[in-house]
Amino acid sequence: MIKSPSWKAKGSWKSLLLWLAPILFLTFFYFQPLLATFKMAWQVGSNQGLTTSVFNKIWAPLSFTIWQAVLSTIITFLVGLPMAYVFARFRFAGKAFLKVLVTIPFIMPTVVVAAGFNAFLGPKGWVNSLLISVFDLGQPPIQILNTLAAILLAHVFYNTSVVIRVVGGAWAKLDPKMEQAARSLGASPWKVFQRINFPLLRPSILAAILLVFLFDFTSFAVILLMGGPQFATLEVEIYIQALHLLNLPTAGLLSAVQLVFTLLLTAGYSLINRRRVVRLTPRDPDEVEKPIQTAGQKMMVVGLVFSMLVLFVLPLISLVFRSFLRLDAVRGERGMVQSGVTLAYYQELFINRRQSLFYVPPIDALKNSLVFALITVVIALVLGLLAAIALSRKTNWNRLMDPILMLPLGTSAVTLGLGFILVFNRPPIDVRSFPLLIPIAHALVALPFVVRTLQPAIVSIPETYRQSAAVLGASPWRVWWLIDYPILFRAILASGIFAFTVSLGEFGATTFLSRPDLPTIPIAIYRYLSQPGALNYGQALAMSTILMVICGLSIYIVEKLRLPDVNDF
Amino acid sequence: MRFTMKLILVLSIIVILTTACTSQQKEEPQNAVLNVMTHDSFAVSEDVVRQFEEENQITVNFLQSGDTGAALNRAILTKAAPQADVFYGVDNTFLSRALEEDIFEAYASPRLDQIPEKFKADPQNRVLPVDFSDVCINYDKSYFQENNLPIPQSFNDLLDRAYQGLLVVENPATSSPGLAFLMATIAEFGTEGYLDFWQGLKENGVVVVNDWETAYYTNFSGSSGQGQQPMVVSYSSSPPAEVIFAETKLDEAPTASLVGENMCFRQIEFVGILKGTQNRATAEKFVDFMLSQSFQEDMPMQMFVFPVNQNASLPEAFATYAQIADKPASLDSNLISAERENWVEAWTETVLR
Numbered sequence: 001m002i003k004s005p006s007w008k009a010k011g012s013w014k015s016l017l018l019w020l021a022p023i024l025f026l027t028f029f030y031f032q033p034l035l036a037t038f039k040m041a042w043q044v045g046s047n048q049g050l051t052t053s054v055f056n057k058i059w060a061p062l063s064f065t066i067w068q069a070v071l072s073t074i075i076t077f078l079v080g081l082p083m084a085y086v087f088a089r090f091r092f093a094g095k096a097f098l099k100v101l102v103t104i105p106f107i108m109p110t111v112v113v114a115a116g117f118n119a120f121l122g123p124k125g126w127v128n129s130l131l132i133s134v135f136d137l138g139q140p141p142i143q144i145l146n147t148l149a150a151i152l153l154a155h156v157f158y159n160t161s162v163v164i165r166v167v168g169g170a171w172a173k174l175d176p177k178m179e180q181a182a183r184s185l186g187a188s189p190w191k192v193f194q195r196i197n198f199p200l201l202r203p204s205i206l207a208a209i210l211l212v213f214l215f216d217f218t219s220f221a222v223i224l225l226m227g228g229p230q231f232a233t234l235e236v237e238i239y240i241q242a243l244h245l246l247n248l249p250t251a252g253l254l255s256a257v258q259l260v261f262t263l264l265l266t267a268g269y270s271l272i273n274r275r276r277v278v279r280l281t282p283r284d285p286d287e288v289e290k291p292i293q294t295a296g297q298k299m300m301v302v303g304l305v306f307s308m309l310v311l312f313v314l315p316l317i318s319l320v321f322r323s324f325l326r327l328d329a330v331r332g333e334r335g336m337v338q339s340g341v342t343l344a345y346y347q348e349l350f351i352n353r354r355q356s357l358f359y360v361p362p363i364d365a366l367k368n369s370l371v372f373a374l375i376t377v378v379i380a381l382v383l384g385l386l387a388a389i390a391l392s393r394k395t396n397w398n399r400l401m402d403p404i405l406m407l408p409l410g411t412s413a414v415t416l417g418l419g420f421i422l423v424f425n426r427p428p429i430d431v432r433s434f435p436l437l438i439p440i441a442h443a444l445v446a447l448p449f450v451v452r453t454l455q456p457a458i459v460s461i462p463e464t465y466r467q468s469a470a471v472l473g474a475s476p477w478r479v480w481w482l483i484d485y486p487i488l489f490r491a492i493l494a495s496g497i498f499a500f501t502v503s504l505g506e507f508g509a510t511t512f513l514s515r516p517d518l519p520t521i522p523i524a525i526y527r528y529l530s531q532p533g534a535l536n537y538g539q540a541l542a543m544s545t546i547l548m549v550i551c552g553l554s555i556y557i558v559e560k561l562r563l564p565d566v567n568d569f
Numbered sequence: 570m571r572f573t574m575k576l577i578l579v580l581s582i583i584v585i586l587t588t589a590c591t592s593q594q595k596e597e598p599q600n601a602v603l604n605v606m607t608h609d610s611f612a613v614s615e616d617v618v619r620q621f622e623e624e625n626q627i628t629v630n631f632l633q634s635g636d637t638g639a640a641l642n643r644a645i646l647t648k649a650a651p652q653a654d655v656f657y658g659v660d661n662t663f664l665s666r667a668l669e670e671d672i673f674e675a676y677a678s679p680r681l682d683q684i685p686e687k688f689k690a691d692p693q694n695r696v697l698p699v700d701f702s703d704v705c706i707n708y709d710k711s712y713f714q715e716n717n718l719p720i721p722q723s724f725n726d727l728l729d730r731a732y733q734g735l736l737v738v739e740n741p742a743t744s745s746p747g748l749a750f751l752m753a754t755i756a757e758f759g760t761e762g763y764l765d766f767w768q769g770l771k772e773n774g775v776v777v778v779n780d781w782e783t784a785y786y787t788n789f790s791g792s793s794g795q796g797q798q799p800m801v802v803s804y805s806s807s808p809p810a811e812v813i814f815a816e817t818k819l820d821e822a823p824t825a826s827l828v829g830e831n832m833c834f835r836q837i838e839f840v841g842i843l844k845g846t847q848n849r850a851t852a853e854k855f856v857d858f859m860l861s862q863s864f865q866e867d868m869p870m871q872m873f874v875f876p877v878n879q880n881a882s883l884p885e886a887f888a889t890y891a892q893i894a895d896k897p898a899s900l901d902s903n904l905i906s907a908e909r910e911n912w913v914e915a916w917t918e919t920v921l922r
Contacts, residue, residue: 114783114787115794118796122787122796124795124797228778229743229779239743243642246638246645326817344816356871357612359615418642418643421643425647432604515633516633526609531810531873532814533815534811534815534816535815535816536810537792
């Protein structure tokens with residue numbers, strides 16, 4: 001498969017070994033199913049005959065997809081970069097909590113997030129109700145739902161954490177002395193960012209741009225639920241064509257277009273990213289961050305913390321409140337609001353009232369979700385670490401592998417999911433009896449996040465460190481353990497958390513793989529929401545609250561991890 | 570070099586260990602296994618299934634595969650090497666597509682004589698009716714009472730200015746009740762006239778969302794989400810569900826359905842034996858079981874659908890609060906299969922653009 005005789009770069013066979021596991025994994029679990037779907041679409045298409053009118057169906061969704069992704073990415077960075085700076089440079093109360101908070105969106109099912117935004121900004125939401133009563137208006141003044149603005153808002157809500165983790169993580173390791181020196185020589189803050197921070201952060205910023213853009217580019221549930229029926233991205237169009245009109249050839253064509261675009265984008269990225277990176281002494285983030293000193297800094301931090309609370313807490317907190325509220329009496333007798341606090345929804349979660357075969361005990365759902373997420377973390381971290389180390393070794397393989405690694409993130413989940421069904425249909429790997437396929441599918445999406453978080457961190461380590469350690473007699477393994485690992489520790493943590501949240505949030509392809517005997521929390525939530533009634537709605541919100549609290553707590557604990565021996569380097 | 574080897578070795582061991590640990594937990598079932606592919610909305614009481622399993626010394630494995638379209642797609646795509654013995658959940662809007670793809674084997678169940686002719690769709694019995702539900706507009710009773718609004722009696726009433734902005738519907742391109750409702754309007758106004766009606770609805774401020782969950786819980790004022798529109802496209806079984814799943818006991822359903830002539834579209838769901846099954850005899854028994862009284866009487870509370878078996882009696886809450894449309898709209902399933910895409914596209918052009 002990968003035997004190129006003409007290829008003789010120095011040390012390259014070692015890189016090849018590093019590449020082996022990621023390549024095998026992607027070939028088997030990504031390219032194989034993907035090609036199966038395309039082959040099937042092609043067969044059906046050549047039987048039915050593709051009409052030329054199909055090409056008219058490509059342009060509108062493609063241009064909208066790109067347009068909204070560009071806009072979303074720009075706004076996400078405008079919001080995320082200042083937050084990344086504040087996180088990297090300042091020490092303030094509640095920082096760890098805020099860091100967990102921004103990851104919560106990743107793990108919440110979009111249907112719940114959409115309900116949260118509606119409760120917050122909808123026609124009958126808090127903000128509108130407040131404005132109506134204060135200014136005595138007849139109509140709700142804010143009409144954001146089902147507009148492009150709602151899509152952009154939701155994308156910012158989801159992706160700001162990528163900017164904070166990827167860019168903020170790198171920023172925290174930059175020595176602030178350079179900034180201080182430039183400032184004392186009279187450079188403006190903007191000039192400092194432009195001439196010092198940006199060039200040094202460039203690999204991380206580019207990586208974050210690519211991740212955020214691809215995430216927005218393949219956006220699906222946000223477009224459906226927040227944008228409403230007026231908007232369709234390629235991914236939405238593929239879903240409609242494949243699963244509602246059963247038009248596989250058109251779906252295949254659209255996902256091929258999506259894939260080609262992703263490939264071009266990632267190839268462009270790795271071209272830009274090949275510029276030399278300045279390697280500087282990385283600093284311990286704990287040492288670099290400092291308490292707030294001037295009034296200006298205080299204003300900035302307070303302002304940002306406040307806007308984060310607005311963006312991340314308000315949409316979700318209303319759902320948490322709602323999961324404890326009894327509201328039934330409002331209906332039937334309007335005007336007689338008899339709301340009260342109740343634990344009924346939580347109690348009801350533990351009762352299989354209808355003796356249903358598909359009743360999901362909440363503890364089991366939680367356990368399944370966490371086990372799947374942990375396996376995803378292990379697979380994605382192992383493969384991602386190998387790939388990121390290989391990528392940092394400047395060989396010819398990189399030009400090819402770098403874009404390929406990113407592909408799963410830009411691939412239609414429906415197409416991939418159908419491929420899983422087509423390919424894995426006999427033992428030992430059978431979608432009907434091989435539960436590991438679910439974390440494997442999650443790992444495919446988590447892998448690009450892991451690689452893009454780790455690779456900039458690896459290349460930032462000065463080679464002289466490793467050389468000095470080696471000269472002093474350390475074995476390569478010890479060099480890795482003593483130099484690379486402590487410096488990478490935070491990046492590994494951050495990427496592990498990405499993989500964890502990607503898995504918990506469920507991803508489209510797994511709807512085909514879901515198993516009634518191993519239900520996860522998102523499945524349980526959808527199950528409640530698919531039937532009418534106050535108890536169902538309340539239980540869905542109660543389950544979402546449990547998901548939010550347990551996963552927030554586990555991320556918080558992981559964040560608190562410190563390396564026992566090494567603190568500064 | 571040694572470093573690289575060690576690293577790879579260690580990491581590979583980790584992967585192998587996690588793989589091994591997780592895949593060993595499954596024990597081989599002693600009984601033969603019958604695979605039943607369904608959509609995600611499928612539900613059944615545990616004891617009903619267990620009884621079937623004990624009587625037949627078999628383990629039933631349900632494969633839930635997304636919504637109706639996704640599940641049917643799975644059955645069609647894997648027809649060369651079928652992943653299940655029985656498929657449940659194809660409805661009359663997808664029926665002719667399924668029959669065209671030739672994924673079912675004919676089976677004339679002896680229980681068919683307990684099912685009225687009006688539910689049967691295939692003379693060859695490749696698919697057998699299991700349940701039906703009426704997709705109707707639900708309304709928030711208290712809103713109409715408070716505002717002294719008369720209840721609309723026909724689709725044309727909905728064009729009245731009095732109901733401006735009061736109705737939320739689902740996008741037929743992304744939602745199965747949305748598609749069913751579109752079909753009802755086509756049955757009522759004909760393939761020529763339905764777009765004019767929708768143009769009128771659009772001018773009267775109809776709200777369109779992509780899925781039932783959003784329409785019902787976010788937009789509908791009669792649900793716990795307490796939205797803005799007092800009318801929503803849902804099912805005639807939703808009002809009893811509101812009573813059954815009330816948080817505090819209700820004496821009366823807070824919502825009701827509009828069940829005038831042609832205002833509801835009847836969705837019938839079918840079961841069929843998948844072509845190429847190795848378990849034909851057990852598959853037949855399972856189909857019989859789905860048509861039997863015990864399963865048919867269990868369905869309403871589990872899936873909120875109505876039984877087709879005339880001997881099955883309805884649970885009390887259903888008998889009290891559910892309305893069944895006397896004259897539901899229906900369309901020929903061949904016509905649906907031929908025109909579905911065109912209808913949806915024309916609808917999109919008219920209502921959304």
